[in-house]
Structures are given as C-alpha cells and as structure tokens.
Amino acid sequence: MPELPEVETVCRGIAPVLEGRRLTRVLQRRADLRIPFPERFVARLEGQRVRRVARRAKYLIIDLADGETLIVHLGMSGRFVILPGGAGGNTLNVHDHAVFDTDAGDRLVFNDPRRFGLMTLHATATLADAPQLAGLGPEPLSEAFTGEVLRQALQGRKTPLKAALLDQKVVAGLGNIYVVEALHRAGLSPKRLARTVGAPRAARLAAAIKAVLNDAVAAGGSSLKDYVQADGTLGYFQHNFRVYDRADARCPTKGCGGTVRHMVQSGRSTYYCPRCQK
DNA sequence: CTTACGGCCTGTACGC
DNA sequence: TGCGTACAGGCCGTAA
Numbered sequence A: 001m002p003e004l005p006e007v008e009t010v011c012r013g014i015a016p017v018l019e020g021r022r023l024t025r026v027l028q029r030r031a032d033l034r035i036p037f038p039e040r041f042v043a044r045l046e047g048q049r050v051r052r053v054a055r056r057a058k059y060l061i062i063d064l065a066d067g068e069t070l071i072v073h074l075g076m077s078g079r080f081v082i083l084p085g086g087a088g089g090n091t092l093n094v095h096d097h098a099v100f101d102t103d104a105g106d107r108l109v110f111n112d113p114r115r116f117g118l119m120t121l122h123a124t125a126t127l128a129d130a131p132q133l134a135g136l137g138p139e140p141l142s143e144a145f146t147g148e149v150l151r152q153a154l155q156g157r158k159t160p161l162k163a164a165l166l167d168q169k170v171v172a173g174l175g176n177i178y179v180v181e182a183l184h185r186a187g188l189s190p191k192r193l194a195r196t197v198g199a200p201r202a203a204r205l206a207a208a209i210k211a212v213l214n215d216a217v218a219a220g221g222s223s224l225k226d227y228v229q230a231d232g233t234l235g236y237f238q239h240n241f242r243v244y245d246r247a248d249a250r251c252p253t254k255g256c257g258g259t260v261r262h263m264v265q266s267g268r269s270t271y272y273c274p275r276c277q278k
Numbered sequence B: 001c002t003t004a005c006g007g008c009c010t011g012t013a014c015g016c
Numbered sequence C: 001t002g003c004g005t006a007c008a009g010g011c012c013g014t015a016a
Helices: A003-017 A042-045 A124-129 A147-154 A163-164 A176-186 A200-223
Strands: A023-029 A048-055 A060-066 A066-071 A079-081 A095-102 A107-111 A118-123 A260-265 A267-272
Touching: A003 A048, A003 A060, A003 A079, A003 A095, A003 A107, A003 A200, A023 A042, A042 A095, A042 A118, A048 A124, A066 A124, A118 A124, A147 A163, A147 A176, A147 A200, A163 A176, A176 A200
Parallel strands: none
Antiparallel strands: A023 A095, A048 A060, A060 A066, A066 A118, A079 A107, A095 A107, A260 A267
C-alpha cells in the first residue's frame, strides 16, 4: 500500500545506493508489469550514471546522465531490496522483476508480486509530459498546495469528498489510507459532497493532509535504519493509524466518545467517526 | 466535460 | 487439513 510517505521513504532509502553510481548491469526478468517495460530497457540503462533520485506523487523519478529518466511506480506490492556488496549468493525470487547492479558493488532488486507497479523511461527534458506525470495535481507537501488551491480543485465536484481526494488530479500522492486519516483529522465526513467544502473547511483539510503526511514521512525517516531490514528489504514500517482499519474502536478524537465506523465507498474501505466528522 | 465501474494480480484471511 | 472465496489496493480504459 505504498502511498506518498512510503514512496518518499523508499526514495530516501535507495538514493544513497544509486546517486552518482553507474549501473553496471541491469536484468529485466519479464516483459511487463502493469504496462510493458520500454523498448531496449536494459540497453538504455546499462552503463548509465544515475544523476539523482527523487519523488513525484507516488512515482520514483530516477534521472540518468544521458538525458533519460527512469520512472518507477510501486503499485500495491512493489518494493526494493538492497543487497549491499552485491548478490552475495542471494538467489532471485519469482517476483523479482528487475535487478540493478552498481559500480559500487551494490545490488538493487525490484520485487512486486501483484505487478501493479510499472517501470518506464522518458526524456528528462520533457519529463512533465510523461503520461504518468502529466495531469497530476499539486504535491501536498509543497507550498503550492494551499487551502485555496484545494478549494478550487473541489469546486463543482459532485462526488463524495473521499473520492475527490483519491483523484490524483486534485492532489497527488494520497491513497486510501491517508485520505481516510486526513478526513478524520480535519473533522470532515467522507460522505460530504466535495463541492460543499468552502474556504474554512478547505484550509482545515489542506492542513490535515500535510500533517498526516508529514507525520508518516517522519515515522518512515526515523525508522529508516530499521526500515532497510537485515535482508535488505525496504519493508513498510508500522504506522499508527487513528481510524484506518479500526472499525468499532473508540474514536481517538479527544472528548468525542464516538465509535469508528466502516463503510464502502466506490469499492474502497472507508473508516470514519460519524460523531466528529461532519 | 464529469463520474462510475470493471479489470489487472497474488497473498492473506477467513468460512465451511 | 484442505479447499474455496472474498478482499486488499492504484490506476486506467471504457461506458454512461
């Protein structure tokens, strides 16, 4: 379930392994993930030096010295395994779909059992035009993402607020879990129609989104050393969610006393407190 | 234009 | 114990 904070943590985890390094050997072990690997994938990567590793929404952005950028999405189950000092006798798993060896002798393995992830290449100069990135809304942790920007994006939307926040055009990087958490923090019902969110509520919601994401990124950062586990897996640290997956629990809002409810909205699980989320 | 929904994929948690 | 089924979820293509 990698959402923005998890992808950010993976980004920080793999950056030291890749940045400034040359890719000495690349393995592509199947033709496609969610979409096909690009033409000549291995040939276009091998020998390249990695300029920098960054994140946009839920995508990892890996700039290469020759002017191409590797775009990676972790999908639902994608993860990177760092094998310091190379393969070290490790054998590859069936779901290890791509392998990157660096001139420092390290190995990065991309593993994705459900294959909802993707890897593609796009010219760095026109990266914003890449199909995966074009049309993405603002980064929620940027200064550009304000209550007013959010209010305008929600304006005229007839869908429930929950669904609108999952739309990457409204704000980029939120997934089911952090939308649920942010709505609870903001005291807003997931069922409220998006267009009914005016300036004060939008300001509250934008702040809640930033707070939830910042907390999660901080949790990931602080556990980063444990996060790269002994076997090299960039596992997903345990977050303390206030309402997500906590049906029937007491609402954590101070003085509320309500009960967390579970419901399904457009096929996705929503958790909320009917008492303090209006 | 917007919104709704099915499908992709496999591991895990359940019920019988 | 073993089998079957439902479910999880991001994103996209298609339909309404």
